Structure formats: C-alpha cells, structure tokens
Amino acid sequence: MIRMNSHYKKLKASYLFSDIAKRVTAFQENNPGTPVIRLGIGDVTRALPQACVQALHKAVDEMSMDQSFKGYGPEQGYAFLREAIAANDFQSRGCAIDPDEIFVSDGAKCDTGNFQELFATDIRVAIPDPVYPVYLDTNIMAGRTGEFLEGRYQGIVYLDSTKENGFVPSIPAQSVDLIYLCYPNNPTGATATRSQLQEWVDYARREKALILFDAAYEAFITDPDIPHSIYEIPGAREVAVEFRSFSKTAGFTGTRCAFTVVPKDCRVFDENGDSYFLHGLWNRRHSTKFNGVSYPIQKAAEAVYSPEGKIQVKELIKGYLENAAIIRKAMAELGFDCVGGDNSPYIWVDGRSDSWEFFDRLLKAGVVCTPGAGFGRCGEGYIRISAFNSKEQVEAAMGRIAKALS
Amino acid sequence: MIRMNSHYKKLKASYLFSDIAKRVTAFQENNPGTPVIRLGIGDVTRALPQACVQALHKAVDEMSMDQSFKGYGPEQGYAFLREAIAANDFQSRGCAIDPDEIFVSDGAKCDTGNFQELFATDIRVAIPDPVYPVYLDTNIMAGRTGEFLEGRYQGIVYLDSTKENGFVPSIPAQSVDLIYLCYPNNPTGATATRSQLQEWVDYARREKALILFDAAYEAFITDPDIPHSIYEIPGAREVAVEFRSFSKTAGFTGTRCAFTVVPKDCRVFDENGDSYFLHGLWNRRHSTKFNGVSYPIQKAAEAVYSPEGKIQVKELIKGYLENAAIIRKAMAELGFDCVGGDNSPYIWVDGRSDSWEFFDRLLKAGVVCTPGAGFGRCGEGYIRISAFNSKEQVEAAMGRIAKALS
Known part of the structure; x- marks a missing residue:
C-alpha cells in the first residue's frame, strides 16, 4: 500500500489568493463599470529590459x-x-x-x-x-x-x-x-x-x-x-x-x-x-x-x-520605487502608519482593523491589496500594498482610496 | 548546531561522467589529430524545430x-x-x-x-x-x-x-x-x-x-x-x-x-x-x-x-532513429548482441567484457560511449551507444569501431 507523507496533512490549505480572487470576482460582478486596480500580488507588470x-x-x-x-x-x-x-x-x-x-x-x-x-x-x-x-x-x-x-x-x-x-x-x-x-x-x-x-x-x-x-x-x-x-x-x-x-x-x-x-x-x-x-x-x-x-x-x-542592461534595470526599479513613494505618501496622509516602500516595492500599512475588513474597504473603493494575516499571525491588522503597476494605475488607486476613506 | 541530512553520506559519488571525461581528455592529448566522436551522453545535437x-x-x-x-x-x-x-x-x-x-x-x-x-x-x-x-x-x-x-x-x-x-x-x-x-x-x-x-x-x-x-x-x-x-x-x-x-x-x-x-x-x-x-x-x-x-x-x-511542429519533430526523431539503425547494424555485424535502437535512441551492447574495458577499446578507436555499469550492477559488461549526433559522425564512428574491432 502506497502511504503518503503524512506531514502534508498538517498544511493549512492556502486560501489567501483564492479568497482574494473570489471577493474580487464578486465585486466586479456588482460593479461592472469600475475595473479594479490590482496592487495585491507581488508581480511585476512592465516589459523586459530591451537588453534582455x-x-x-x-x-x-x-x-x-x-x-x-x-x-x-x-x-x-x-x-x-x-x-x-x-x-x-x-x-x-x-x-x-x-x-x-x-x-x-x-x-x-x-x-x-x-x-x-x-x-x-x-x-x-x-x-x-x-x-x-x-x-x-x-x-x-x-x-x-x-x-x-x-x-x-x-x-x-x-x-x-x-x-x-x-x-x-x-x-x-x-x-x-x-x-x-x-x-x-x-x-x-x-x-x-x-x-x-x-x-x-x-x-x-x-x-x-x-x-x-x-x-x-x-x-x-x-x-x-x-x-x-x-x-x-x-x-x-x-x-x-x-x-x-x-x-x-x-x-x-x-x-x-x-x-x-x-x-x-x-x-x-x-x-x-x-x-x-x-x-x-x-x-x-x-x-x-x-x-x-x-x-x-x-x-x-x-x-x-551589460552596460545598457544596467541602465534599463535601474529605470525599471526607479519607476516602481516612485510608485511606492506615491502609495506611502497617500496612505500616510490618510493617517495610516506605514513601513516599507523606501527600500522595497511593498508598503505595509497598519489598517487599525482586521486585515480582511480593511481589504474589503479598499476593494469597495476598487483597489486590490493583500491582507497581512496571510503572511503570519503578526500580519493580522495589516495590509500589504504592492508598487508593481503603472504610475497611472497607482495614482488612480490612491485617488480612489483617498475618496473612500477620508 | 546545524545538522545535515545524514542520508547524503550514503550516496556514492557519481564519478561516471567525470571518469569518462578524464579518459577522453587523456586520449585527446595523446591523439591530437583524431577528434573523438561522442556517442556517450544522451544529449540531442540538432537545432530546435523551426516552429519552436x-x-x-x-x-x-x-x-x-x-x-x-x-x-x-x-x-x-x-x-x-x-x-x-x-x-x-x-x-x-x-x-x-x-x-x-x-x-x-x-x-x-x-x-x-x-x-x-x-x-x-x-x-x-x-x-x-x-x-x-x-x-x-x-x-x-x-x-x-x-x-x-x-x-x-x-x-x-x-x-x-x-x-x-x-x-x-x-x-x-x-x-x-x-x-x-x-x-x-x-x-x-x-x-x-x-x-x-x-x-x-x-x-x-x-x-x-x-x-x-x-x-x-x-x-x-x-x-x-x-x-x-x-x-x-x-x-x-x-x-x-x-x-x-x-x-x-x-x-x-x-x-x-x-x-x-x-x-x-x-x-x-x-x-x-x-x-x-x-x-x-x-x-x-x-x-x-x-x-x-x-x-x-x-x-x-x-x-x-502545431501542424508544422509535428512534421519537424517527426523529421528530427527519424534522423536519430536512422542513426540508431546504423549503429545497431554495425555492432551486430561485428558479432555483438544488441537491444534497443529500434524504438529508442539508445543501443545496449553486450561487450562480452568489463564495461570500462570495452569503453577503453572504443575510445582507442576514437569513439566515446557510456559504460553500462554506471546504470546499475546489471549494466556490468554492457555499453550504451547513443544515436544523438549527426549521420556523418555516426557513420564515421562505426567505421572507426569496425576497423578497430574486426
């Protein structure tokens, strides 16, 4: 009889991103005219450097x-x-x-x-x-x-x-x-x-x-x-x-x-x-x-x-860091405590509430982030906002959040 | 103290391909005018299909x-x-x-x-x-x-x-x-x-x-x-x-x-x-x-x-199988028992001697194969010849082997 590695039974099913996807889908169905802006998953969005x-x-x-x-x-x-x-x-x-x-x-x-x-x-x-x-x-x-x-x-x-x-x-x-x-x-x-x-x-x-x-x-x-x-x-x-x-x-x-x-x-x-x-x-x-x-x-x-590659990569990073600065400034102006964003593409925001509750408030505004609780018990109460998107989308997202939360 | 996975200590160091490389290098130094023909490692040699x-x-x-x-x-x-x-x-x-x-x-x-x-x-x-x-x-x-x-x-x-x-x-x-x-x-x-x-x-x-x-x-x-x-x-x-x-x-x-x-x-x-x-x-x-x-x-x-991809892949396989047929025929004509080569790119040859001894005889002729003992105890006495090369090289290799062994 082929027996399994029973340690797999201890794994919690990773519902984080599928839960997010479900809530986003529901929002989109109810708000077909407002395409969500995704600042959730840590995935880059800009073209490969030309040197590559x-x-x-x-x-x-x-x-x-x-x-x-x-x-x-x-x-x-x-x-x-x-x-x-x-x-x-x-x-x-x-x-x-x-x-x-x-x-x-x-x-x-x-x-x-x-x-x-x-x-x-x-x-x-x-x-x-x-x-x-x-x-x-x-x-x-x-x-x-x-x-x-x-x-x-x-x-x-x-x-x-x-x-x-x-x-x-x-x-x-x-x-x-x-x-x-x-x-x-x-x-x-x-x-x-x-x-x-x-x-x-x-x-x-x-x-x-x-x-x-x-x-x-x-x-x-x-x-x-x-x-x-x-x-x-x-x-x-x-x-x-x-x-x-x-x-x-x-x-x-x-x-x-x-x-x-x-x-x-x-x-x-x-x-x-x-x-x-x-x-x-x-x-x-x-x-x-x-x-x-x-x-x-x-x-x-x-x-x-390569010499060109180095310049192109710097530009790419600079663009994402400019987004991060926009996000951090916007969230700070709304009175939220933040870390990150200055030496990283992620801004960690103390939502002063349950992670998922805050996630839902931002989603209502049309912005997708990641609930901090998905990264461990100490992440509860926080959300992660990612700078990986275009400047236009990031600015639009911050506008939506400011309007919804202020 | 960081302790290792001690099962790694049971692994036999895999000397097979480095042993082969050493012997090939030595042969090349002694025979600079005779570039070896490699029918050893199971690695393809022909260009990617154009569709790909x-x-x-x-x-x-x-x-x-x-x-x-x-x-x-x-x-x-x-x-x-x-x-x-x-x-x-x-x-x-x-x-x-x-x-x-x-x-x-x-x-x-x-x-x-x-x-x-x-x-x-x-x-x-x-x-x-x-x-x-x-x-x-x-x-x-x-x-x-x-x-x-x-x-x-x-x-x-x-x-x-x-x-x-x-x-x-x-x-x-x-x-x-x-x-x-x-x-x-x-x-x-x-x-x-x-x-x-x-x-x-x-x-x-x-x-x-x-x-x-x-x-x-x-x-x-x-x-x-x-x-x-x-x-x-x-x-x-x-x-x-x-x-x-x-x-x-x-x-x-x-x-x-x-x-x-x-x-x-x-x-x-x-x-x-x-x-x-x-x-x-x-x-x-x-x-x-x-x-x-x-x-x-x-x-x-x-x-x-894709339709073109399927045709190109068939051509690629056909080429290697033609090589395999040449190898199998040549080794059989020299009196060796062989399997494989008809539905696979490998020919498994009973060398009627120690795997490494037979390897050395072929290397002396300027052809690299793989000693069967490297694949397990039952591989002792055999060598594996791979069809992955150009037809010209395969024909030249079989010519060398025939000359050396007949």
Missing part, C-alpha cells in the same frame, strides 16, 4: 542552427552568467564570492523551498512572522513541525516582526540551528541594518547555526547604509547562504531565473559533530534533481549586467 | 511590451499548453487525460526526482537495474535506503533487467509499494509490451501500489503495438503517474520543458488506511516549491503540436 529582449532573440537564433545549438548546459549554470553575477553583485561590493559558489536556478521559490532538504529533520528552525509563506510550508512538508495550534505550528521558533521592534526581530531566547531572514522583507518592506545583520552572523558563528538569507528585493535598496548582501557582514561566508532572483530586479517573474550563493566556507555537521562542506551537499542535490536553466534565459539574465 | 524557434521569437516580442508582457503564470502551466498536451499526447491515443491532470515543469529530471517527496519514508520501493540513476539517488537522499553493500543499497527492491528476461523485469516476489518503470528504457532501449504493462497495472491495483512511469523516450517508438503511454493500459488511471519531456522529443535538453500526468483517480493512503487524492498532494507540492515554466518556453513547447 535582444539577448533572448540572439540566443534563440543560436538554438535554431545545428552549429550553434545548445543541449544540456552545466546544472549549476553557464560560466558566463556565474562570472557576471559574482563580479557585479558581489565582488563590486567587496564581497569575496567566486563564480563557482553561485548556483543558477529557475526561481528563488524553488531554491528557498528546496534548500531545507540538506538538513536533519529534528533541527530547530527560526522563521520570521510575517514572511513569505514558502519557508514555513516546506518545513511542514519535511516534517519539522508539530500540529497547528492557536495560529502557529509547534516546533517552529517564530521571529515576531512587530511595530515594537521596527519589524526587525532580534535573536530569540531559545537556541536555533537554521534561521530564515528576508531583507528587504516580504511583506513588510522593512530592512535590516549592518549591525542587526552582524548580530545574526555572530550568533550563527557562536552556535554553529546557518542563516538562509533571502535578498530577492535587494535591488530596491536606495539607502547607501543598508547592506545589499549578507556577505557584506564579516564572518557571513562561514554561516550564510543567500538567495537572489532576477524576478523583481529585472522583471523576470514570467521569464524565470534566480540564483543561490553557497560559500565554500559554510559547514554543516553530522550527529558526531564532524563537519561537512555545505557547497558539496548542495551541488549534489542541485545536480541530481535539476538540469540547469534554459540557455536563452541564461543569456537574458547575463544581459542584465 | 518562431514561437520563441514571437513570445519574446510579447515580453518586450508592457501591454503583452507576462509575469507569473499558473504554476501548473498555461492552459494553452496543458490543453495541447492532453489532446495530442493522450486523447488522440484514446487515453482519457484532462488538461488539469497535466503539470508542466522545467524537466523530467526534476519531476522524477521530486515526486517521491509525497510518500512516507518507510515504503518499499522497486527500481529497475540498470536505469537512469535519479530514481535511486533521490530515494537515498530521502532516507529510503540502508547502506551500500555488494553494489546495492539495502532496502531497495531491484528489478533486474537482463538478457534472460529480455531486459523487461517481471513482478518481484516481495511486495512493493512504489514502482519506477522506464520505457523505452534508458539505458537499454528495451520496450514493454501491452501485456507486460497490464501485469504491472493489475499488480498495483491489487496491492494498492503506485507506478511512476517514465516515458521520456516515447517519441522514438515506431512499432505500432508498443504503448506510448501507461494510460493505454486499462486501470492505469488509478495507479500510475507518467513523466514526459520535450527534451528528446523536440530537442529541448537546453531549452527545458517537461510535464507530469497525475490522474485524478490516483489515491494514496495514510497510516490508518484512509485514502487521499494524489493530484491534490502533487498540486500542493508543485505550487509551493515551483513557480511555473518561462512563458516563451511554454510557447515553444506548444508549437511542437
């Missing part, structure tokens, strides 16, 4: 002729892309990351979800609240949690991100082995300072813990004092893995390319305390269960680092 | 404008592709498979590797020998095996594929819960008849077992009596998942697109014997750890089913 488009066309032409056709590439990614990433995203910021410490993949969702496979099931895992749900869900599937009680899974150390701590939790009282961090944060948009990250790195070195650092939104950082990479923190090479993505940086949500950095100094331990290099373990996992990213897509990602 | 190239260019243009830009698509794949697959690959052969039973992914390696996550760790797993190493390696990583003794992992039921059983193993004496099958087989090229597959389906229904059927090479089937899909077998919808790929069908090894069929009738069981639908479990896994295939790549895959 040109690189894609060129690579497709290569694939169309026997002489230049590409079959299987290296599972870890082509050297041309790994070298461009190492040089531009890390070495240029003083981070000593080598190309062969970069693993190219088709998405940070896959990487952040898969990475936990490398660890024992009985380690203690710390996960921020609120945060991107993939970290928690994949640990539930792997059997690292108990039952769901009072809105939380037994066995997980939740790192509460609240107004009181500026949405940047500090080291927990309990000892932990694996720590997920996400800065700029999804959903709060909060960022961590150099000294806050240094505390985590020092903790991890002291406790032989490991940090999984999700920096998918680093391109939105404008404040020169905020680190873009965990490797700007001394000692991080020994205790931190970093996840990056082209999704939000260069509009690749539908094109699919990301990468994970696994420094050769990171170690994990067996039950006897003997140490093993994490790089070799991830390399084994990656090359056994993955076959590399599409060649044309890797060429498109490489083009992000 | 055109679809790619068109989709890239869509991505270059805000109005037609595509962000995140459905994790399971776009309806246009799922519908084309269901209609052309299944319904046209009388298999009742619906579009929403198709999960589009970036590769069958990922899917065949990831699917075992849905099951308990203490199920009994049956794996053919020889076979594509991913099935075994991913079960080792998941902790479903004991130690490695005398060339085999404790706890796995190996399905020996030998000359005696025509390389198609029958139902094992022990009871098993999860069965991997791969037809046309990699590496032997052997195919299973309708009645052989019916036996497995009947067994799975009787025992409440599940079959994971890898049909990555189905496009090479020429014999009208050989089933292309497990769903041609009555009852299979209740007990079988099927993996397919565009890699070998349409030359997508470097382009990356595949799919998995999970019928809504398949059930798995919990420890109380209560049943759950496999479709919902896989959907949860797929949407939690995967974010869909690149939009342009899905458009390219859709083009495989």
Whole structure:
C-alpha cells in the first residue's frame, strides 16, 4: 500500500489568493463599470529590459542552427552568467564570492523551498512572522513541525516582526540551528541594518547555526547604509547562504531565473559533530534533481549586467520605487502608519482593523491589496500594498482610496 | 548546531561522467589529430524545430511590451499548453487525460526526482537495474535506503533487467509499494509490451501500489503495438503517474520543458488506511516549491503540436532513429548482441567484457560511449551507444569501431 507523507496533512490549505480572487470576482460582478486596480500580488507588470529582449532573440537564433545549438548546459549554470553575477553583485561590493559558489536556478521559490532538504529533520528552525509563506510550508512538508495550534505550528521558533521592534526581530531566547531572514522583507518592506545583520552572523558563528538569507528585493535598496548582501557582514561566508532572483530586479517573474550563493566556507555537521562542506551537499542535490536553466534565459539574465542592461534595470526599479513613494505618501496622509516602500516595492500599512475588513474597504473603493494575516499571525491588522503597476494605475488607486476613506 | 541530512553520506559519488571525461581528455592529448566522436551522453545535437524557434521569437516580442508582457503564470502551466498536451499526447491515443491532470515543469529530471517527496519514508520501493540513476539517488537522499553493500543499497527492491528476461523485469516476489518503470528504457532501449504493462497495472491495483512511469523516450517508438503511454493500459488511471519531456522529443535538453500526468483517480493512503487524492498532494507540492515554466518556453513547447511542429519533430526523431539503425547494424555485424535502437535512441551492447574495458577499446578507436555499469550492477559488461549526433559522425564512428574491432 502506497502511504503518503503524512506531514502534508498538517498544511493549512492556502486560501489567501483564492479568497482574494473570489471577493474580487464578486465585486466586479456588482460593479461592472469600475475595473479594479490590482496592487495585491507581488508581480511585476512592465516589459523586459530591451537588453534582455535582444539577448533572448540572439540566443534563440543560436538554438535554431545545428552549429550553434545548445543541449544540456552545466546544472549549476553557464560560466558566463556565474562570472557576471559574482563580479557585479558581489565582488563590486567587496564581497569575496567566486563564480563557482553561485548556483543558477529557475526561481528563488524553488531554491528557498528546496534548500531545507540538506538538513536533519529534528533541527530547530527560526522563521520570521510575517514572511513569505514558502519557508514555513516546506518545513511542514519535511516534517519539522508539530500540529497547528492557536495560529502557529509547534516546533517552529517564530521571529515576531512587530511595530515594537521596527519589524526587525532580534535573536530569540531559545537556541536555533537554521534561521530564515528576508531583507528587504516580504511583506513588510522593512530592512535590516549592518549591525542587526552582524548580530545574526555572530550568533550563527557562536552556535554553529546557518542563516538562509533571502535578498530577492535587494535591488530596491536606495539607502547607501543598508547592506545589499549578507556577505557584506564579516564572518557571513562561514554561516550564510543567500538567495537572489532576477524576478523583481529585472522583471523576470514570467521569464524565470534566480540564483543561490553557497560559500565554500559554510559547514554543516553530522550527529558526531564532524563537519561537512555545505557547497558539496548542495551541488549534489542541485545536480541530481535539476538540469540547469534554459540557455536563452541564461543569456537574458547575463544581459542584465551589460552596460545598457544596467541602465534599463535601474529605470525599471526607479519607476516602481516612485510608485511606492506615491502609495506611502497617500496612505500616510490618510493617517495610516506605514513601513516599507523606501527600500522595497511593498508598503505595509497598519489598517487599525482586521486585515480582511480593511481589504474589503479598499476593494469597495476598487483597489486590490493583500491582507497581512496571510503572511503570519503578526500580519493580522495589516495590509500589504504592492508598487508593481503603472504610475497611472497607482495614482488612480490612491485617488480612489483617498475618496473612500477620508 | 546545524545538522545535515545524514542520508547524503550514503550516496556514492557519481564519478561516471567525470571518469569518462578524464579518459577522453587523456586520449585527446595523446591523439591530437583524431577528434573523438561522442556517442556517450544522451544529449540531442540538432537545432530546435523551426516552429519552436518562431514561437520563441514571437513570445519574446510579447515580453518586450508592457501591454503583452507576462509575469507569473499558473504554476501548473498555461492552459494553452496543458490543453495541447492532453489532446495530442493522450486523447488522440484514446487515453482519457484532462488538461488539469497535466503539470508542466522545467524537466523530467526534476519531476522524477521530486515526486517521491509525497510518500512516507518507510515504503518499499522497486527500481529497475540498470536505469537512469535519479530514481535511486533521490530515494537515498530521502532516507529510503540502508547502506551500500555488494553494489546495492539495502532496502531497495531491484528489478533486474537482463538478457534472460529480455531486459523487461517481471513482478518481484516481495511486495512493493512504489514502482519506477522506464520505457523505452534508458539505458537499454528495451520496450514493454501491452501485456507486460497490464501485469504491472493489475499488480498495483491489487496491492494498492503506485507506478511512476517514465516515458521520456516515447517519441522514438515506431512499432505500432508498443504503448506510448501507461494510460493505454486499462486501470492505469488509478495507479500510475507518467513523466514526459520535450527534451528528446523536440530537442529541448537546453531549452527545458517537461510535464507530469497525475490522474485524478490516483489515491494514496495514510497510516490508518484512509485514502487521499494524489493530484491534490502533487498540486500542493508543485505550487509551493515551483513557480511555473518561462512563458516563451511554454510557447515553444506548444508549437511542437502545431501542424508544422509535428512534421519537424517527426523529421528530427527519424534522423536519430536512422542513426540508431546504423549503429545497431554495425555492432551486430561485428558479432555483438544488441537491444534497443529500434524504438529508442539508445543501443545496449553486450561487450562480452568489463564495461570500462570495452569503453577503453572504443575510445582507442576514437569513439566515446557510456559504460553500462554506471546504470546499475546489471549494466556490468554492457555499453550504451547513443544515436544523438549527426549521420556523418555516426557513420564515421562505426567505421572507426569496425576497423578497430574486426
């Protein structure tokens, strides 16, 4: 008899986005003349940078002729892309990351979800609240949690991100082995300072813990004092893995390319305390269960680092950040407490009411956001507004909200 | 202290392809005037079909404008592709498979590797020998095996594929819960008849077992009596998942697109014997750890089913099968027993000697193949020759081998 992985039974069905969709559909049926403006899901809306488009066309032409056709590439990614990433995203910021410490993949969702496979099931895992749900869900599937009680899974150390701590939790009282961090944060948009990250790195070195650092939104950082990479923190090479993505940086949500950095100094331990290099373990996992990213897509990602690509990506980010500023200003003028939006595409708004109630008020005005409760218990009472849309739509949305709420 | 998944320690380092590469490099250094001909790795060499190239260019243009830009698509794949697959690959052969039973992914390696996550760790797993190493390696990583003794992992039921059983193993004496099958087989090229597959389906229904059927090479089937899909077998919808790929069908090894069929009738069981639908479990896994295939790549895959695409793919396959016939004929004329090559791109040759010894003899002639021992203990004594190359190169390779061995 084929028996299931019973940990799947502990998963709460993810009704968040289907609930949103249902309410939006109902609104549209009752208000056919008012098309909703979507500032909910964190999905980019603007065209791929032209440098990427040109690189894609060129690579497709290569694939169309026997002489230049590409079959299987290296599972870890082509050297041309790994070298461009190492040089531009890390070495240029003083981070000593080598190309062969970069693993190219088709998405940070896959990487952040898969990475936990490398660890024992009985380690203690710390996960921020609120945060991107993939970290928690994949640990539930792997059997690292108990039952769901009072809105939380037994066995997980939740790192509460609240107004009181500026949405940047500090080291927990309990000892932990694996720590997920996400800065700029999804959903709060909060960022961590150099000294806050240094505390985590020092903790991890002291406790032989490991940090999984999700920096998918680093391109939105404008404040020169905020680190873009965990490797700007001394000692991080020994205790931190970093996840990056082209999704939000260069509009690749539908094109699919990301990468994970696994420094050769990171170690994990067996039950006897003997140490093993994490790089070799991830390399084994990656090359056994993955076959590399599409060649044309890797060429498109490489083009992000060309002189024109860099200018075009900056323009793209600048546009979304201008939207974020419009949203934050509008919500603040209406008297709401907000974080995010300055170094991130998300604005986290204290709705001073139930998340879903506030969601419904905005929907009545014709604007779709995301209820904060969908990201964890500490998200209750908040909503996330995304800057991913055109300036016109964002301005129209803020006009609608101001009219409805003031 | 961050502890590792200690099951990784049981993995044998995969030296096969690096060993091959080392020997090839050494040969090239000693014989600079004789470039080797590669019939080793199962990687296609011919250009993408023009229909796919055109679809790619068109989709890239869509991505270059805000109005037609595509962000995140459905994790399971776009309806246009799922519908084309269901209609052309299944319904046209009388298999009742619906579009929403198709999960589009970036590769069958990922899917065949990831699917075992849905099951308990203490199920009994049956794996053919020889076979594509991913099935075994991913079960080792998941902790479903004991130690490695005398060339085999404790706890796995190996399905020996030998000359005696025509390389198609029958139902094992022990009871098993999860069965991997791969037809046309990699590496032997052997195919299973309708009645052989019916036996497995009947067994799975009787025992409440599940079959994971890898049909990555189905496009090479020429014999009208050989089933292309497990769903041609009555009852299979209740007990079988099927993996397919565009890699070998349409030359997508470097382009990356595949799919998995999970019928809504398949059930798995919990420890109380209560049943759950496999479709919902896989959907949860797929949407939690995967974010869909690149939009342009899905458009390219859709083009495989266009009238021009179908003709071009047939031509591609026909070319490789002509190579396979040349190889099989040449090896048979030299007196070697061969299987495969008629309904598959691989020819499995009994070298009547140690796999590596025979590999070295062919390398001395300037031809690279794959030693059969790399695919399992039953592969010892055999080599795999791949038809993936140009006709000129294949003919030249057979000339070299004939000269060296006759």
